[in-house]
Amino acid sequence: MNKNDILKCCDECWHESEKPCNDYIDCLNSEPKCHTKEECAEFLKTNFAKLRYDVIDKPVVFIGTGTCGLGAGAGKTKSEVQNFFDKKGMEVQIVDVGCIGICALEPIMDIQVPGKARLSFKQVTSDVVEEIFSDFFNDKINNKHIFGQHRNEKLEAYSDVPFLDEHPFFAHQTRRVLENCGIINPTSIEEYFARGGFKALSEALRRHTPTELCDTVEKSGLQGRGGGGFSTGRKWKFTSNAAEKQRYLVCNADEGDPGAFMDRAVIEGDPYKLLEGMAITAYAIGASKAYIYIRAEYPLAIKHLNIAIARATECGLLGTNILDTGFNLDIVIKMGAGAFVCGEETALLNSIEGKRGMPKPRPPYPAVSGLFGKPTVINNVETLANIPNIIGNGVDWFRSIGTEKSKGTKVFALSGNITFTGLVEVAMGTKVRDVVYDIGGGIPNGLKYKAVQIGGPSGGCIPEHLLDTEIDYDSLKKVGAMMGSGGLVVMDERTCMVDVASFFMDFIQRESCGKCIPCREGTKQMLEILHRITSAPKNGQSTEELERYQSVINLNSLANVIKDTSLCGLGKTAPNPVLSTLKFFKEEYEAHIFKRKCPAKVCQGLLTFTINPDACTGCTLCIRACPSDAIIGTLKHPHHIIHEKCIGCGSCVDVCRFNAINVE
Amino acid sequence: MITIEVNDKKLEAKQGETVLSALKRAGISVPTLCYLDGMTPTGACRMCVVEIDGFADLIPSCAFPVSDGMKIQTDSPRVLNARKTIVELLLANHPDDCLYCPRNMNCELQNLSEIAGVTDRKFLAKKSEHSLDFSSPSIIRDPEKCILCGRCVRVCEEVQGVSAIDFIGRGSRAIVATAFNEGINVSNCIFCGQCINVCPTGALTEKSDIKNVLNAINDPKKTVVCQIAPSVSVTVGEEFGIKLGEDVAGVMTSALKQIGFDRVFETSFSADLTIMEEAAELVSRIVNKGTLPMFTSCSPGWVKFIEQYYPQLLGNVSSCKSPQQMLGSLIKNYFTKSEGIDPKDIYSVSIMPCTAKKFEAGRGEMGLDGVDDIDAVLTTRELVKLIKMKGLDLKSINPMLPDDPFGDRSSAGKIFGVTGGVMEAAIRTAYNMITGEDLKNLVIKEVRGLEGIKEATVKIGDLEVNVAVAHGLGNARKVMESIISGEKNYHFVEIMTCPNGCIGGGGQPIGLDLDAVRARMQALYRIDEKEAIRTSHDNPSIKRIYDEFLGKPNSEISHKLLHTHYHKREDILV
């Protein structure tokens, strides 16, 4: 059976996993190499044009059905689209695409008709589908939902619609890793071919030795995008120089940082890019088996990976004797089971081996003794997704952007109190301010910026006066944050930084593996100290106050011992969120400690709820809503809150229709 | 050899060794907690951190290899502060009941706290709350006192190959527990107590019978008798400042008398009896082409182990009860009659280097007509406590001989306490039973020593008898697998649950002091060397009991009192 009919020009030359051909990829991208036939060359050319949707013969509707899109209702949108065309008796091709990155405006739906540019609409929930299409087929662009048009020289542009690449969200980005996300059908290997896919692998296998590839990657300056920032090329070399011949490649897709979803989006939106990167890497380090360790919380990404691995294997780009070069590679998916610490290399390896994900002391390093005791390279998704472009476009191309020490781009997941939550890719050296304000559209609802948390539980906060910090590995470290895997959570003035520190501490102490004492016990104690600061005074006993002060004094020195002695990166960086907020938001801590007030009105224990008798109409709604029976009063008379009973949950505020409840 | 620099002094170190091992050899003390000699370092506790030039963070010396020119600081203020904080963190989550703890004054955490100079409770988070597991007759688990060093987990897995316990849960909620955190009595724990020996705190202790024993002693109606296992007399002295390996049998006997035991017997006597029965069984199996190889059955942890993991081989286990149970049975069914005591009024205590013996004494098989063979089992540690409670000083007591009718023993019964001892004793007697003569050289060197698995072929008449000796159940498992696979063909196999045999038992003094263990072994062999009666069949009391009561080995009455059968265990989570 032909596995790839869509690309088959004639019977003469044909490629499948059973009879791999060295020239396969070249063939697809230009003309058949083993025979000369005009119509075959023409066939291949038009085929690619079709696969890039430059040439279409009926309307095509693209729907962003990544996890974000689906969460926003893209599934319903899709069936509504089908309905619409069925009702009209029109033919349509509906294409599922990944996430283009602007989660805030999901569901995103594109429509393209023959000869014309691809139009993108935002916030297309199922109820507006009909409206948008009715307008569209009456030559009207729906103003409320139009997002922009894709730029394509080969197609006629709409005169009155802005180009997407001029939208501030995209204009300041440099999309390399994300180039295909939200554009192509992620499960179609043919569409990936049509956009130059697997050219780099073909190139690497046929024209480069593994050593050359290691050199190229080292020269490119690519650093681990999982947060560590270690030179990827050097890491490869440790393994490729190892004496042991059985080696492994592990792709770390255990994106555990709360607030990070870059890897998910890349895998959901462009899984073949990852596979191609892995194949090149495996060849470079001499591995014939690779694992992808991915979170079980990402079912869609896993589904796409499974399809992609199966298709790539059918096409002879994975499996045995890839492209007739004698290189073999099997890729196995391993689902994580929910443990943040498994992002740590040695813990991840333990987890693949079926053990508790507890880190091991190093040395030995995984590069020398890793999975099943064999030399192992562990690279993060984004790192691997950078590889095809580096090999395909060269070192100079990669180094053309970035800062002196950090080259290339970095993908960030932008979330929190920001207008455009989503996925962005920027050149290294871009200022944090540009990401927050130019790309992210700033803080919504006219509120003030407070901080951006970068690097997740290992990272730190960047306050307003450091907003001009350039994003690269070193400068972020300098301000007490770290690159991390790329979660960027923006916080406005309603966020309490002590509460944020406490949130991360709680996260870390829950996710600590429990092996080493400083991390296991230390983080628990740090959390306790923060709790004492943020929780309600218990009848104001003086010993309690003393203990609170004493604890705060210990906070810093405890943090330093945890950093100094913990076994793995999780523990060594665990105090960072506390230290960073302590440094930049000292007054806020002091307000909690000395004044016993939470200026941002977040810490429930420090809030006082009172009812304004002038505004209260005595509707009793709050009395019924109060879970602790802390509100008394009768119908049509102003109510009263008994402070001793109040647990500060805010249920009364939620239900009050007269703004009668004051919170201080 | 390479050179390293420690605290500004040059030191020699071996390529490939860890920093800790180099420091130890040079006599530089670095506190450790999770570290266990001879086992894979886990780098978990971070107590042994040192400062090494060129590294930003502190480095755990137990898991870090030395390299030439390495510069190390073991006691810089930074290092000392880190260690102190770690102890403070542990104490913050540890109960404050030292005075009531079985490990008071013998606790590594207490020690570390003193060394680090901890003076107050610095951290105030609520302590973890867990319930005590006293479901088993042998071992009490107190997760609140556990500091998660993981030594017990490693011993149970790496030495014993049982893995009854593991880390359960994660982070500060992690505990060391059995599968499904069930009571240890329904787990696959074989109650060897090796975990207790390595536990730095009071998280694992034996279930003490001291109170019951004292109650019996204080009960005027009860005749309280005790038996002492072979290895106890060469161990107890250590705890009273007597030099390692000194046999204190005599003073121990008089101490027990002073404590209030009416009679003091020797388990070595019934060890001789076991040899008579077991050798006869072996000979009969060989002659009658019965199931071979035959396995020893005197180590109760091993018996539970084979019930759990190799039930198909239960037919290979000797039907002999262990020496403890044989003597217990004789006390209840023979001694009472000859003394005219109602079996209900006798309280029979055994003093063992073993926690599994407590479990064995409670087994349903171990009694007759509702009367248990043994009423209470004390470990060596409990004996030491009991002696101390009575304020006795072993150095200044006059020695006494144990009581009749179970006071005589051969030295063959005494070497039961060390790995290979049962084998050696059994061969001596089996040889006599088959050939009618004694071996010219009674010492069988191949089965002596602390090697994990030992093998020998002994020529008895025309027979070539292949034997194997293993101690530590990890080794036992290897032997079993080699038998099942057909790779090995043995006639007789001795298995001791604990590493090095009873002298390294789970009821022995806390710690894995190999020097002490070696001294105990040498003491037992010294006794064997200098004594006149070196074979079980020459023990006059043994001859007498066969003449007066049992008839001959494997007789009907001995089967009723001294033999039993074991069964596959279905009731536990393995």
Next chain:
Amino acid sequence: MSMTAIEQVIEKYPEARREYLIPLLQDIQSLEGYLSKESVVKVGQHLKLPASKIYGVATFYNQFRFNAPGKYHIQVCRGTACHVKGSSSLLDTVTRELKIKPGQTTRDGLFSLEVVACLGACGLAPLVCINGEFHASVDNKKIKKILKGLTTEGKKNE
């Protein structure tokens, strides 16, 4: 789940390699909803691993449960973005409304509650996932309404 169903899962991993432990447990849980003692013992026999080791592994990871989940399994995301947008109060509301703590199932078997570290759809924060379906931008009012709806639906179908 019947023993034969567990055996069928085990058959998918014929080799007794420890590497298969976590996938095996995942498969069993996705069939059974949780890990029963019997299945743990069965897996242990197949992989020649002590039950304590399996239990140790299973309790290490957030994914595994040891009691049956409710008809509606509610996952409240506690990622950073969700926290900043109020998921802490959201979680309080759910625990108050259902009177269960994370990890527990309501007495009527209708609801079970789980806290997840991050569902990775931070753009939709705060996020609640019920039986695999995402509910975006959930506030206290919205969650109460959802729970109410599910209670009626769940009781009706009984």
